[in-house]
Amino acid sequence: MVEVHAKSKMGLNGSSGSGTQPINRRKNLSQQIWDVVQLIGDVVLLWVLVLYSLGERFYRYIVPVPERPVKGEIVLITGTGHGMGKELALLYASKGATVVGWDVNTKSNEETISEINARGYPKAYAYYCDVSNKDSVFEVAKKVLKEVGDVSILINNAGIMPTHPILDQTKEEIEKTFAINVFAHFWTIQAFLPTMKKNNHGHIVALSSCAGLFGLENLVPYCGTKFAVRGIMEALHEEFRQEKNCKIETTCVCPYMVDTGLCKKPKVRFERLMPLLNPRYAAKSIMKAQQTQQKLVSIPGYLVNLNDFVRVLPLKAGLYIKDFINSGVESDL
Ligand SMILES: NC(=O)c1ccc[n+]([C@@H]2O[C@H](COP(=O)([O-])OP(=O)(O)OC[C@H]3O[C@@H](n4cnc5c(N)ncnc54)[C@H](O)[C@@H]3O)[C@@H](O)[C@H]2O)c1
Known part of the structure; x- marks a missing residue:
């Protein structure tokens, strides 16, 4: 079990600078593993999307985006x-x-x-x-x-x-x-x-x-x-x-x-x-x-x-x- 505190909002002595209560969330092991799996999935997806956008950019150098007509606008x-x-x-x-x-x-x-x-x-x-x-x-x-x-x-x-x-x-x-x-x-x-x-x-x-x-x-x-x-x-x-x-x-x-x-x-x-x-x-x-x-x-x-x-x-x-x-x-x- 791990305690997750909102550390970024706290001073060094552990007191909350803004006077708010620390967040005290407990996660069981399976939830933590699921979080890590999700994060890895997000990172992989991010790289796929980045590479896709680079490929798309390259493709658009060869095949430009068609010009949208302005007639009637x-x-x-x-x-x-x-x-x-x-x-x-x-x-x-x-x-x-x-x-x-x-x-x-x-x-x-x-x-x-x-x-x-x-x-x-x-x-x-x-x-x-x-x-x-x-x-x-x-x-x-x-x-x-x-x-x-x-x-x-x-x-x-x-x-x-x-x-x-x-x-x-x-x-x-x-x-x-x-x-x-x-x-x-x-x-x-x-x-x-x-x-x-x-x-x-x-x-x-x-x-x-x-x-x-x-x-x-x-x-x-x-x-x-x-x-x-x-x-x-x-x-x-x-x-x-x-x-x-x-x-x-x-x-x-x-x-x-x-x-x-x-x-x-x-x-x-x-x-x-x-x-x-x-x-x-x-x-x-x-x-x-x-x-x-x-x-x-x-x-x-x-x-x-x-x-x-x-x-x-x-x-x-x-x-x-x-x-x-x-x-x-x-x-x-
Ligand atoms: N000319 C350049 O070298 C150049 C380079 C980069 C960007 N720009 C930008 O492009 C735009 C057009 O530049 P341009 O060189 O064609 O300018 P321009 O001076 O030839 O024409 C500007 C037009 O805006 C009108 N105008 C000025 N104040 C106004 C107001 N308060 N309300 C309504 N109309 C107003 C003027 O009467 C004029 O007809 C500007 O935003 C400018 O900053 C110009």
Whole structure:
């Protein structure tokens, strides 16, 4: 017979730190043997599953996951007035999706939506919405539900990037960067997830960045927001995974620098090897990642693997690699 005490909750003298009573469970020999057998079974199963997932990964290099059609889906994209948001809106519409575009820039947003409607794609809709304003997000989301229908794909794309040393970043800038790049994700998710859950159908996509994979100078708050987006999306996926039969997908995308004007002073050592990405190419890669239900992707794809590899090395080795690549953004001041 063995006594199992909740040791982790006890002090050295055996007294419970939190004042709770020690757990006193007695197990007979057959129960203990059964526990050990179960544990061995779990470990064997774990290794079978790990090896299976490695095999599946290898198989998917040869036979890629088929792209899920987006025809008939209602896709809400934030920041459709410019850059990747605009390209995403045009792409999704060209594939038969109904696009709902949100932006604070009414003029450029309406231009994007008019362009879609002029091309004869499914009717698209433009709304003014400041995604950093929770009330505005909920109010406009209600309108969308009534006037367009149930949003099935949400793409949190809108973002800003003040680029200067930390001591030059104002309180207002830092707060605004977090309000748009991070908090807005909570508001849009809370606004559209209930209908996705009701229909047990949906996909949430978020724009992180290569600045959400590794820290960069002049981008301390921005990197903070993009690392946060990666964490939010991983945790969200975990919540969906724990729900039985939940069919809502998540995709987090980390693009390298894209030629939209957001990076005002890009610094690239190997311009031929690592040129700024074309916004249309980036949008195509984002859409493909969504259609193939990727959880975390970088554009180009190797960045996420390079980051994983560098994190295994000693910190200094990672810093030498960073110095060698010597790319990022100069201060915009
Ligand atoms: N451009 C890059 O190099 C790059 C690289 C990696 C990740 N990203 C991320 O991709 C996303 C899109 O970047 P981009 O380069 O296409 O940006 P962009 O500046 O070209 O366009 C952003 C759009 O978002 C809108 N917007 C800004 N604040 C808003 C708000 N509060 N509410 C609603 N709309 C708002 C703007 O009006 C604009 O139309 C961002 O989240 C950015 O951080 C960009």
